[in-house]
Amino acid sequence: MSQGRRVAVVVFPGSNCEHDAVEALERLGATAELVFHRETTLGNADAVVLPGGFAHGDYLRPGAIARFSPVMSAVAEFAAAGRPVLGICNGFQILTEAGLLPGALQKNQGLKFLCTTVELEVASNTSVLCSGISIGTRLSIPINHFEGNYTCDPVTYDQLVLEERIVLRYVDNPNGSLGSIAGICNEGGNVVGLMPHPERACDQLLGSEDGCVLLRSFLEAA
């Protein structure tokens, strides 16, 4: 049950999807609280979300400065304890920069920002984001990024495949991501990063509720 789960939504200066994440999580019955990046603890949170946006202006590289924000030590400890951490878009970029997820996000093939709704396919259900969802399930979820082109070295890629850590793949690769990767998880399956925005697909009035499936799974793992 996702009811009553406490989620810490981290706010860096330059984050902009924090209120959207709170709204979507609360719609699913969770209690979400904004935690400023200067905090050094996550309070009594059951789960952590790093939302989308442009933390520290994305200056240098997306996530490159955010990884040094004080709150990230607490996030790393939380992750090490096996507890659920979700990085959405810029949050995914931060998780890779912080070394909590492997690989990196490069500029989109085509060198343009892309805001559009894409089809995703669940590639693995071993992580907190997709537990209980059948592999091959199609989800319609928006993307919104300039640097969403996932890449990693061949050894890491083989390892991701072997360990079933590719969580979501694009049906029609929009950005040049290696292996059409839209989201991956760590070895424990408790830290997940994805470029698409599930919180933008939690309201039929906005066009899709497919994001609820993912966020509900995440909350239930908390």
Place this chain on the structure above:
Amino acid sequence: MSPAEDIDPVLPGGRVSPAEDIDLDLHRQLGLTDEELVTIEKILGRPPNRLELAMYSVMWSEHCSYKSSRVHLKRLPTTAPHVLVGPGENAGVIDVGDGIAVALRIESHNHPSAIEPYQGAATGVGGILRDIFTMGARPIALCDSLWFGPTGGTRADASDAADTARSRWIAEGVVSGISGYGNSVGVPTVAGEITFDPCFASNPLVNVMCVGVLPVERLVLGQASGAGNLAVLLGSSTGRDGIGGVSVLASAPLEGGDGSSAKRPSVQVGDPYEEKRLIEACLALLDAGVVVGIQDLGGAGLTCATSETAARGGMGMEVDLSAVPRREAGMEPFEVMTSESQERMLAIVPPEKMPRVEEICARWEVAASVVGRVTPGGRLIVRDTIGGIELASVPAASLADEAPLYERPMSAPSWDAAVRADAAEHLPPPGDCGSDLLALLSDPSVSDKSWAYRQYDHQLFLNTVVPPGGDASVLKLKAPGLPATNKGLAISVDGNPRWCALDPRAGTAMVVAESTLNVACTGAVPKALVNCLNFGNPEHPTVMWQLSEAIDGMSAACRALRLPVVGGNVSFYNESGGVDIHPTPVVGVVGLIDHLLRPPPGMALTDGSVLFLLGPPGTGLGGSRWATSLRGFTGGTLPALNLNMHVSLIDIVVSLVRQRLVCGVHDISDGGMAVSLAEMAIAGGVGVAVSGIEGHAELFSEAPTRVLLAAAPAEAESVERFARDSGVPIRMIGSAGGDRIRVAGLLDVTVATAREAWSTGFPE
């Protein structure tokens, strides 16, 4: 040549005194006339020194003072019971009920975008955002109206390769700039229009509109009150960028070609990350109740912010220049006072609240420096340090409010009568209306704009119910800290220089009519309008005549629609090589939906639905895209607009949409009924069969006050009855089905062919 560079950097020391070493024509280099200099001397009782002259030159520039347009703008209707703040403040504000207010404003950034498209557009976005959060509103939507020269590929495009390449560079740069700044600053870009026309080849237009929302009680004005209160400069440091932007760039014609590159140092450079933190810090300051007034620094920089806040509050201000954080050493006082460095705000803070201001700003890593204090007496005094020597001393109101007003000579163009005497209706009919339809659909002004809006985050804040691409975009009325409602906002921005070139008065009225109808198509009642009046050189009597006519047309339409004009912007000197652009008044209309529980029907056709034409018959081709783009014919008269009928039509459309009696709705405008039918078919992925259309004239006419409605067969009778009862003509013209767009005796193309033409109009 930048006048800023021509000023001797050494200011006269000591107390303010006549500066005998001033070049005799310095005021002219700064864009002031001899008469204006005399007026300044009269105000001061002595000749101004260099700094004072620089301050007057920016504040009395056309861009800041509206000196040529103000006498005309007075004729616009600006009041209504729901208007909380009308023109003259940083943004207009309306009350939408439930304790919620909506702030809106539109502004041009034309000249900077011509010179440096990315930064010009980016800082245009930054500037309009500050106008909105200055009012205490959280910006929730950006929209833009963009006008470029042809980028090649269209049939009517006779421009040479260098021109089209340059226009493409400008168009792509502007779109990237909006994307780069808007996405990063975290405000969705939800609506807009992009049009290509040869008259914008040397002088593109970039108009940006912003809509913000606020709890009514957070409304704050840009006023300096309370002697002894502190003037606190927030945000970025002050550099040499944008010096004289309002006077050098925005208030003089572009020379075109290489002349414009010399002006590049006058284009400001934006930092969206600084602006994002500034937004959060300013809204937090207002929530904490620690500022009594706040104002953004845009055109004319610190001079504008200090003089305007002081003048509005009926106070004076002392400014300590040494306290202004600078980006570089050796800046002269006139540079500090007129710099247009971006991402800066001026807050008026009671001294005892300053520690809390510092605390909030530190959280958001925003610099806060006390640079002055409010004084009684109405004088703006600039000193080099606190208690130091006076570098300038002028009445604040003389800068802000007392620029000379001009009733510039006006005359209808000599060619006006000849143009109107000609008639587009006499053009030979097309051999095949189908190929003309495909040519219109593939015109980049008509074709799919997703190449642009895919680059904009248009979904942020989880409000976007109807994304860009529809008649109007629709947003939930929702933001953190706002009371919960089911209300929605509809937003449309529209302009049409084809119509306005032919007849600025009727054309502008038709633009208002179209924009309000766009909003109505979503079930929203139009509530307020903002305008951005893009015109040529006001020293040309024909341009002043065009402006005056346009204002009269807008005024008439807004009065009929009971639509208040709550803010605006005038951009003159859109002229290059002595040629003025077509008159291009752009309007932004915001409408209100009371219960946004389901998405409005939109334009997509549903298989089996019945199609109606609602509105009076229209066959006039004057000013139509068919006549101008496909036939290169720019004469004739515009089809008539019956404002009373238009008001009734809007009422009916809103009611039909709200009662969900229609399952598809789309107005007839650019490209006429043929293009509207095709767009509905493409959106729905289903064909349509129409009959009883009187030849190509009815097919391609852009006569106003017409809407295509699709209804389920079961609702068809109700729709018809409803319209008849309201006295607006309605006629069943066909039904949706199959995979072809067919108009009996006129055209027959497949939906797939139409889609192909429409989706490849702007080759990437």
